[in-house]
Amino acid sequence: MRDPSTPNVGILLGTGFGLFTLVLACGLVTMQTTFITLLILSVVALAVVEYRAMLPLLLVVFFSAGADVPFQESAYAARWVMLAIAALLGLAAWSRSPYKLDFGVIHLLSLFTIVAALFSAIGAVNRQVALLKCISLFLLFLYLSTGARVPLQGREILTVRRLVLVFQIGVMVCGVLYVLDLPYWYNPNSLGALMGIFAWPVLLWGYLIATTGPERRRALFFLCVCGVLLILSRARAGMLAASIPSIVLLCSLRRIRIAAFACLGLGIFFLSFFLIAPENFHDYTEAVIYKPTETNHELSVLGSRRDPWQATIKTINEHPWFGTGLGTPDKVVEGIFTTGSYRETGNSYLTVLQGLGLLGVCPFILLVILLVHRIFRMCLWMRRTGNPAHCAIPLVGVMLAGLIHAGFEDWLLSVGSYLCLIFWVITFWALDLSDCLSQNAVVEPVPVQPNYHAVSAVAGT
Numbered sequence: 334m335r336d337p338s339t340p341n342v343g344i345l346l347g348t349g350f351g352l353f354t355l356v357l358a359c360g361l362v363t364m365q366t367t368f369i370t371l372l373i374l375s376v377v378a379l380a381v382v383e384y385r386a387m388l389p390l391l392l393v394v395f396f397s398a399g400a401d402v403p404f405q406e407s408a409y410a411a412r413w414v415m416l417a418i419a420a421l422l423g424l425a426a427w428s429r430s431p432y433k434l435d436f437g438v439i440h441l442l443s444l445f446t447i448v449a450a451l452f453s454a455i456g457a458v459n460r461q462v463a464l465l466k467c468i469s470l471f472l473l474f475l476y477l478s479t480g481a482r483v484p485l486q487g488r489e490i491l492t493v494r495r496l497v498l499v500f501q502i503g504v505m506v507c508g509v510l511y512v513l514d515l516p517y518w519y520n521p522n523s524l525g526a527l528m529g530i531f532a533w534p535v536l537l538w539g540y541l542i543a544t545t546g547p548e549r550r551r552a553l554f555f556l557c558v559c560g561v562l563l564i565l566s567r568a569r570a571g572m573l574a575a576s577i578p579s580i581v582l583l584c585s586l587r588r589i590r591i592a593a594f595a596c597l598g599l600g601i602f603f604l605s606f607f608l609i610a611p612e613n614f615h616d617y618t619e620a621v622i623y624k625p626t627e628t629n630h631e632l633s634v635l636g637s638r639r640d641p642w643q644a645t646i647k648t649i650n651e652h653p654w655f656g657t658g659l660g661t662p663d664k665v666v667e668g669i670f671t672t673g674s675y676r677e678t679g680n681s682y683l684t685v686l687q688g689l690g691l692l693g694v695c696p697f698i699l700l701v702i703l704l705v706h707r708i709f710r711m712c713l714w715m716r717r718t719g720n721p722a723h724c725a726i727p728l729v730g731v732m733l734a735g736l737i738h739a740g741f742e743d744w745l746l747s748v749g750s751y752l753c754l755i756f757w758v759i760t761f762w763a764l765d766l767s768d769c770l771s772q773n774a775v776v777e778p779v780p781v782q783p784n785y786h787a788v789s790a791v792a793g794t
Contacts (some may be wrong), residue, residue: 384426385484387419388758395751399523412749413469420472423480432486436478439703439764443474445696446689450659453693457658466660469748477761485762492762493724497539500532501555508558511565522742525568526752529575530738531759532559534730537579541588541721567621570741574734582730585715641679649687659688659746681745688746697746701736704760707767708733728763731756 394415397408427434447470454463485492507524536556543549563571583592607614648657682701686694711729715721735756739745744752 384422384480387422387480388484391415391419392751392754395749395754398749399751416469416472416476416748419480420476423476423483426483427479430483430486434479434482434486437764437768439700439761440474440478442696442700442703443478446700447471447474449689449693449696453655453689454658454661456655457661459658459661463658463661466658466748470659470746473748473754473757477757481758481761482765485765489724489766493727496727497535500535500559501539504528504532504536504555504559504562507562511562521566522568522570525563525566525571526574526738526742526744527571528559528563528566529568529571529573530734530752531731531755533563533575534578534582534734535727537582538721538727538730541586541591567617569621570738572621573741574738577737578730578733581712581733582715582726585712586721587716587719588721642683645680645683645687649683649690652687652690654690654692656686656688656690656693659685660748661688679741679743681739681743681747684743685746704732704736704764707764711767723766725763725766728759728766731759732763735760 391412394408394412396402397405398412402408447467450467450470451464454460454467457463507527511524533556536552536559540549540552540556543552560575563575579595580592583589603614606617685697689697708729711725714723715726735745735752744750745756747753
């Protein structure tokens with residue numbers, strides 16, 4: 334678990350991909366179990382040599398399980414094994430890390446949430462399923478508390494810079510796939526969630542810290558592409574998740590003029606849309622605001638959410654204290670491994686309350702309160718300094734966007750979801766960076782050539 338240079342990691346990844354392509358071309362990979370076995374062996378070998386590559390591989394598998402891509406069924410089963418490997422090897426990487434990675438209140442509350450999920454699973458109707466969900470939650474938080482923190486330490490500026498680059502590439506890939514009309518998402522809300530929760534706050538920060546003209550124009554281009562994809566997704570939750578953190582960020586940094594120009598540009602865009610194609614504009618606004626479906630023609634803002642919310646509240650009233658078990662239904666189901674999903678509640682917080690009950694949900698509530706407190710603390714720092722260059726700012730923006738979006742979609746503690754994995758990894762990074770608001774994570778805004786692989790100098794206090 335040494336720390337070689339980045340080119341060595343690229344050579345390993347390229348070699349592994351080439352070997353797998355060769356095996357695939359020869360027809361040796363024809364069964365799902367064979368693919369999973371090769372994948373697991375490759376991951377273990379690569380993680381032992383370079384643990385920093387574990388997170389990208391884990392994200393690729395989780396994305397493959399949630400998107401319409403080849404080997405989707407294999408990735409659906411392999412993601413749990415991958416998560417277990419990441420957690421166990423992450424514990425070893427954390428113990429050998431030269432940096433001081435102590436546990437804090439966030440990790441204690443995470444442990445209490447797992448214990449609450451365990452007590453809820455013991456009395457659940459679907460005990461086996463609930464226990465497996467509890468184990469997966471334990472593996473997730475074990476990885477977040479240990480191995481997921483290792484790649485960030487000592488490389489804060491470089492990691493966040495590369496995060497901006499990753500989302501720029503991701504936005505362009507999503508844009509090209511959308512233009513080609515490739516059905517890579519099962520639900521347009523997934524595109525809205527990725528753009529609104531993750532891409533928009535990070536790309537907005539990339540625009541705010543741009544120093545040269547070409548760098549600023551390039552950042553604005555990617556930000557506009559992200560905004561267009563968000564509008565085309567028609568995902569209200571994603572739009573809200575992008576809007577509120579943007580307002581909070583710009584107001585905290587006292588960039589009111591940028592916010593005003595953004596609102597003006599958005600107003601001109603929709604006014605032009607209305608004047609050019611009024612019928613299409615009417616259909617679009619109705620689809621976004623009211624979300625009519627084949628079974629629900631009621632023109633109500635929360636009409637699509639009311640039925641699942643009411644059903645969830647009814648279940649909570651039937652199992653008030655310890656819930657039905659985290660991530661499990663309130664009725665007996667056959668089997669413990671399935672690619673299907675249970676009833677969508679439309680609210681992550683109601684889902685957790687339904688699964689853990691009024692008593693078991695207390696640690697999770699404290700966990701959310703801690704996250705809100707860290708967001709408020711970071712906003713006060715931005716208001717006091719007016720400096721957008723701290724590396725924790727885009728991560729805190731993602732954290733705020735995720736907490737808002739979770740009020741309208743069920744994914745916050747759905748361990749198998751890539752949204753859950755990305756959100757909690759970035760959240761734990763944000764908490765580590767915001768623990769010490771020092772100069773070590775502040776990018777000095779000096780003019781440099783547009784190069785995202787270069788590390789900017791560290792600003793002095």
